[in-house]
Amino acid sequence: MARFFYLLILFALLFICPFRNADATPVAVGDSGFVVMNLAAHPDDEDGATLATYAKLRHAKAYSVFYTRGEGGQNEIGAELYDELGNLREKETREASLIQGSEPVFLGFNDFGFSKTAKETFQVWGGKDAVLKRIVFEIRALRPDVIFTNHDTVTVSPGRQHGHHQAVGITAFEAFEKAADSSYAPEQFRMGVGPWQVKKLFYRRFRPATGEQLVSIDASAKDAGGRTIEEIALDALAKHRSQGMDRINRATIPAVFRQRNYILTRSDKIYPKSETDFLAGLTPEVRTPLKTNENMYAADASLRTPPTVAKANPALVKVSPQAFIGLVKTYDNTLEETLQSYGVKFALIDSAMLASGDLSKYSAIVLDLRAYLYRTDLVKYNSRVLDYIKQGGHVTASYHKPGEWKPEYAPYPIAITGERVTEETAAVKVLSPKHRLMTTPNQIRPEDWNGWVQERSIYLPAADTLRTSPMYERLLTMSDESESQPATSLLWARYGKGTYTYISLALYRQLKIYNVGALKLFFNCLSQRDENRRK
Template sequence: MKRFVYLFAFILSFQQIFAQTAPLSSTANIEQDFKKLNVLGSVLYVAAHPDDENTRLLAYLAQERHFRTGYLSLTRGDGGQNLIGTEQAELLGAIRTQELLAARRVDGAEQFFSRANDFGFSKGPDETLKIWDREKVLSDVVWAIRSFRPDVMICRFPTTGEGGHGHHTSSAILAQEAFTAAADPKRFPEQLKYVQPWQAKRLLWNTFNFGSVNTTDASQFKLDVGGYNAYLGKSYGEIAAESRSNHKTQGFGSARQRGEAFDYFKTILGEAPQTDIMDGVNTSWKRVSGGDEIEASLIIISQNFDPASPQRSVAALTKLLGMVEKVSDVYWRNQKTTQLKNLIAECAGLWFESYCTAPIYALGDNVDVSTQMIVRTDAPVTLTAISYKTDADKPDVHENLAPNLLKTINQSFKATELTQPYWLKYPHAIGQYSTGYLDSVGNVAQKTLPQNIPATMHVVFTIAGKPITYDVPVQFKYVDPARGEIYQPLIIAPAVTASIVNKDYVYNSLQPQNLQVKLKAFTKASGNISLKPIAGWRISPASIPYSDKAKGEEWTVNFTVTPADAHPHVAIIEAVAEANGEKSSLGFQQIHYEHIPTITLFPPAQAKLVNIDLKTAGKKIGYIAGAGDLVPEALQQVGYEVHQLTENEILNEDLSKYDAIITGVRAYNVSQRLVFEQPKLMDYVKNGGNLVVQYNNNVGVLVNPGPYPFTVVNQRVTDENATVTFTEPASPLLNYPNKITNKDFDGWIQERGLYFVSNIDAKYHAPLTMNDPNEAANKGSLITADYGKGRFVYTSLAFFRELPAGVPGAYRLFVNLLSNPKK
């Protein structure tokens, strides 16, 4: 039983402390929390990706019905595209994790994940569940159910495929299987050391009307979720829009909706609801032993609550807390104890926070922490104890907190664990993150949570005669001249990090290249930096020493790396930083966007060495930015001079100096100015230029990119190993300056291409066809046409993924697209 208590308390504590430094204490928030305290019900929503969730329904369930509401997104959205930056894969998943947390802070729900990795678009659940490893991801869904204990489960998608994505359908399949498996003690029995079996009352499908797909029906159970919350001053449609607009990497800014709005539901498993989503579930205090007395006391306290003097309710609330702490149901005892402690702090006007004096500390260093507190009413509050670890001896403080006087306590603790996102701590397979983080009880509590459980200070106050402990996250706080007071997560780093400057180093000769390593010290350090020897490559020097580097100091070192022979191959090179006798092979990377906290990662200090047989023609490339990609940097790796073109240059300068002009991914979706720049680009082609347009999606192409008609459609080849057929083997795209063979399509990642073209004018040539299993050959991945003296190329191949990943054949083919043979 102790393990159950520990786990539930840990998870509940984490969910509260990460969102804010102290509970919000406005009268409206207090009134809402009184209502939530009187409801004992929970709903878990299940889908596949960030943005799949119905934010309006989540807001209604959490803020109107006051249920504990959670969203289990099976993936972190790692495989999508990024409309606001160049981050892809795991980095994009880290951003979208924070976007989901920002959304939940608006709509009031909680966020969870499974270990499943979004490996890109999947056309069916068979492929998805095989790549994810069905049983392991199912175990995570079961864990989420057993720990969250939902009375009602809701899935966004059906098992029959109307969701249009293999991940979507798979999320519904797993939700159905987990609904039953979570209640079966024979399924995943290893979990029962920490959680108990749980049977939800029903599983509903939240049917939808998306474009041409309408799965709703008047006969289905429905809820009006378009109501108005007077305490919040917003309708649930308005709250939903604010929540959803946090999905900025996906361009999901949403208009606020007001007025009546229905959500429809179809019962999948369990008892069908007749009048209410919680039919058959007792959501009052009567569901627990002793709840009648608690409910009666809570009614009296609520009736006597004075919005002008909320502190008058504190004594009664602390007495109620003593009653709640005796409830035998561990789950609801912990839930309501946490809520009630926060309500007591709100009514008392008790504010507190813990912040560190520096943004980043090194492993082994002391973290200096200031904990501040203030009581902004005349409620009787005494600071009793404060410590870093729950099992540490808490020093006896006993300091009465005078009304409206700020109190600061300075302490420190030793940094013992990196703050690397737990799901990125270990290497992982294509379909799922490693389970290596589940080695101890503390880390098991972290499983399915959105991010690491933060370092916390444990502060004990005696309020109206009752000791109450609050867990306060340690954060870094600073003042930005333009944005004001900013909070960021505490970061614990290696003593010294080593970041190899480029992700890939592409060789097409035996000429040596300079490999630069950026080092950063997070504590005073001396040592050396080296590159691990690898077969087939010569590295000089063997190591480079450094000494007496101060905390915060940055410097660079240079190594010469040369292929031992001209044989094409790929290798991984790794930097090793020795600091104060300890070795580390971790880099340092931060991702900054204003709508989310700064994300700090310590990726492997590695780069890819790609020795390929590559011929190039031409030198100067003009690049028109799209939604964001790393293609320009990749081209610079193989010797091209890449210039980012401005609108003024496109409209007013002579473009003939460029051997090729490339448009970035989705440029014709996101750049409103291309409508006006397009005639000049067509003139560039007509006069002998070479224009290469990378993929756009089929929604909102602002102008046809080519000289002749074609249509962008939602067709793709998701199998990165799909057979490619050369239908025009003599095409210059396949022969100049590199002879392309099927080997050049080996080693591609995630997909062949996306948003292929159709309705292709006869003037275009399509030299390739490809297809996923059981589909017809598709010729829409690459088309080209002569226009005037020049050449136009449109490609839906995923070069924006392949080039940064160092795929040799992708380099060879893309260089051919840039190289128009002289006629």
């Protein structure tokens, strides 16, 4: 990722562009006169139930402030990525906000993918002080009585959240004091804002410690129409379709996520204790918060787009001329477009083919991203895919998330974890340099790991051989700095007369930009049937 470029542009936007239109017209606060603000790193990170409680039952003005638009995530309903995905998630968020009664505000920081540390997040976002000034301005402009967030300041394992979440928690804590300090960022006062003292700051406690004084939000309370707050919040959450939230089984949501327990982290003075109300002891103030300038960050859209890379010269990558690929396609178009771009003969495998078609005509079968979640027909007829391998075929399976995968989907057990290698420049060691996936028909060289974007590997299979069978050869090892991830990003095994490959590398992101190394590895996976026949 070209972080230096991002930093230069981000600094320019933060200090050249005004944070908000100084001539913006006032917007009306809720009938109660109170203002509450929820801080979230990404769309769907907000606490919709608490926002709905204060907007619909307490008639407060409720803001949900998002540091990013979520453009670095995975799209579970289509092929949009990066800026296109950000546009989609912003639209989904606005639809959700209409249901829960909140007003969304987007700060425009770059969602560069999963991060493990606040340190990395602040570096990419232009520095901690730049991020702090941005949220301080928002507080001064919107003037909330109470701020609450699902995120916290824990930066070490166990218990740490996503690095973006850590950055939100850290800047929320510091902004509580800085927003009221007239000596901090005084240049903002020329933009129509002034110092503002938030009264209370709350962090959510998903697993409260014994004896903690908590404020609990009653999600069973009903609005004037008779709907519970939980129902409203879940309806809002379901709007985040690109994150799969419309498929949530409401009956099986763990209790830890149904409970809304918060701890008072900072306050400007001592207030009466309450176990049910953020606003206990507060008096509403007269204020005219500024309306968000929603177009302010339109200029930084390029920050969310990966480097533009020309299609790799076909002479640089090889694929077996006899290849005829069967693709079990899901929601993403990347694998299909890659095959089309390089003239590889392929066919989409439909339910009828899985059920009773002649799979042996395919030189290899590729299972697209998260195929066992999106293709229920694949789950139903998986035994036929395993028989295809046993008879001499080759299957390459793309990554899956833990909850949607069963060990028996593979020829030998594979257990999926939440582990990932987020540093796209992490050193890669090839454990079996002479293995066919590293040599045939393309020789994988050290430079082929250069130029990757966003991350190396996601949802790695478990390291221990009790959960992930020792029948699989571990072909690669890589880890984030100062960490040790399992050597399971590329697994390969013989099964009967054929072979099976499981890839948890973030290969689709690299194929999207025609990364030569990723193309070589992908085409090596497609060219194994010829090798199987030679054995």
